[in-house]
Amino acid sequence: MRVALNLRGNHALLTRANPLAKFAAVFLITLVLALSIDWVSATTALVMELAIFPLAGLTLPLLWQRAWPLILAAALGGWSTAIVAADSGAVMLDVGIWSISEGSLQLGLGFMLRGMAIALPAILLMTCTDPTDLADALAQKARLPHRFVLGTLAAMRLVGLMAEEWQTIGMARRARGVGSQGSPLQRLRAMLGQSFGLLVQAIRRASRLAVTMEARGFGGSQRTWARESTYSLLDIWVLLGGLLIAVAAVFAAVGLGTWSFVWR
């Protein structure tokens, strides 16, 4: 978690864009892809997204390492759609109640590609955006209340700590004889006990962190920003890029006649 959120060493172009511009671009792409269920628009978007990998400092091995559960889920979703969906067109495989036809295969493929095309922009965004910069942009540009934004940012740092704490508490409790063996009920009780222990520690840590922040003057109405969140020419390109991917996906699908709204 902590490692994944660390942007050090990523000097790709898109790390310099304003997080809000990147966010808007991702929103545009996701919106369009959520409208249709055809495979052409998804493929178009997917190919274009893959093309901008280097701009965000993402590589295929890195993608697999971070997002393999998502990719597997998309593939599994596509496969089961292909099997279960109503048949249309020539039947290609028939095993009892499961059958794959041209129509259902197309639907399954569309489902899988769409899943990935929707997930990728979000992964790209996370790869090239530092949480601190995002908080700066949200507070300074989007004018969200700074107490809320900075409080959340500071709390997020504790999430990584809590992951370590969970492991430690687990060991500490095993050393007391609370094991993770036994019946499902016993395991559930052990799990609940461990969660309670974590909760106690989380509250202790959070209140100490709150004291630290308050003692550093946090919470006043007036505040300056050491890092100015700015827009640059790059952000216009980011927006145009997002728009281009969205529009290209729609045009390709409409042009090939595959566009179909999800609600139809």
Add this chain to the structure above:
Amino acid sequence: MAAAHAGAAVAVRPAAVSARGWGWRHSGRSAPAIRGLDLEICPGERVLLLGASGAGKSTLLHALAGVLGDEGDDADESGSLLIDGVAPREQRGRSGLMQQDPETQVVLSRLGDDVAFGAENLAVPREEIWSRVHEALDDVGLRPAGGGGAGQLALDHPTSALSGGQKQRLALAGILAMRPGLILLDEPTANLDPAGVLEVRDAVGRCLDKTGATLVVVEHRVSVWKDLVDRIVVLQPGSAAAPAVLLDGPPDQVLADARSVLIAAGVWVPGYVPATRARSTAGSGALLLAAEELAVSRERPRRRGFKSVPPLPVQEGISAQVREGQALTVAGPNGAGKSTFALTLAGLLAPVGGKISATVELSRGAGIDPFRWKADQLISRIGTVFQEPEHQFVTGRVLDELMFGPRHLGHGEERVDELLQRLRLTHLVDANPFTLSGGEKRRLSVATVLAAHPNVLVLDEPTFGQDANTWAELASFLSELLDAGTAVVSVTHDQEFSAVLGGTELRLDPAFGSGAPLEAGAA
């Protein structure tokens, strides 16, 4: 930004503190944490605050930092406590507070941003903030002006990769960037190893010499701060009759006048090592547990897609033996994998390489590898006391806590009474473990583990942050256990403690290229 060190330095105006009959009762408590405090601190004075636990030292520091009084209407203040004649809450940034736990002294994830945080909150203009950040990081030695060298950390250095001592110095930099006239330190070095303690103490000294700010520090270990302060104030738990200040004067005079009082209160008075019970037997020396060429890590094998990647060990090639009635002390700097080794030895972590084997005397039919033992098999053979006692509390009552192990095992309940008495917990049987004092929690955590009657006792930094009384009790108790035949493995920086226990010392040094935090600029 680069030429910032030269100009723009705003002079610090040292603060004066004045308490007149001041008292504070926390909401939900019947007795006040502190009452009847009369204290005048002149601008630029450096005060070490001592006293038994429960004397209200931390409450006073929190009040001076302006962070008390947010807990609702039920809290109660009496008398007056003023900084330069104004209430602390009404002047943000006039004082800066550092607390004990390094993890919660860091607010943001990048070094420079964290230092800037306080100055931002005080609405300091942007250019001025960065000049202050550079100056403060220079002052605490994390990013010396002039550049280069091992101590030079980048402004975007991740704060999570800092050592405990570095985190505390970072917190000091964040405080300095607010230019406070009063610096408040609440046991700033209690969680640090000896190198970290000196690192932080020296950084504080340098900064005070430079700014002339007033200092109030709370700390058990007097020898660390004695030469840096020019006044010691001893507080006592307040009552209607007695004033809160027991003694007040120059360090040498107070230490001479109040030596016995301070020793009785558990303060670590310089030159005094509490009396402990000496060992009377050498132990049978029968082998119980052996580690061979052990490699250890807290991380589990990581999944990268379909592949499983073994974690990078923090330490490898460790060989050690645990013998009946003998002590094994694990020493070395932070980041050397001492605790990780102890947890692996105790059957709580799987070895990354090498092996751990229990002899027949210890395993009694449970198998050779402690990591594979069931939880109830483990606790009657190897008991582990964690650094943070709260991690091990599993019930809501002291007595239940002690009975927990024996009830699971179905025997040994008769031993609980003896432990209660021996570790002075009898009057607390109905209390909630989480509400005990630090020393009581430590004694309870040792007692709970011993209630299962293990042959091997593993302790992780058992004396960290403990006062001298708890320290002496613990050392004497463990020497008794050793004489009775228990094997004791302790991870500790405390040389006096290991001297009491005797036995062998295993020294671990950070492995080359490990994930251990780099010590920067400690020299």
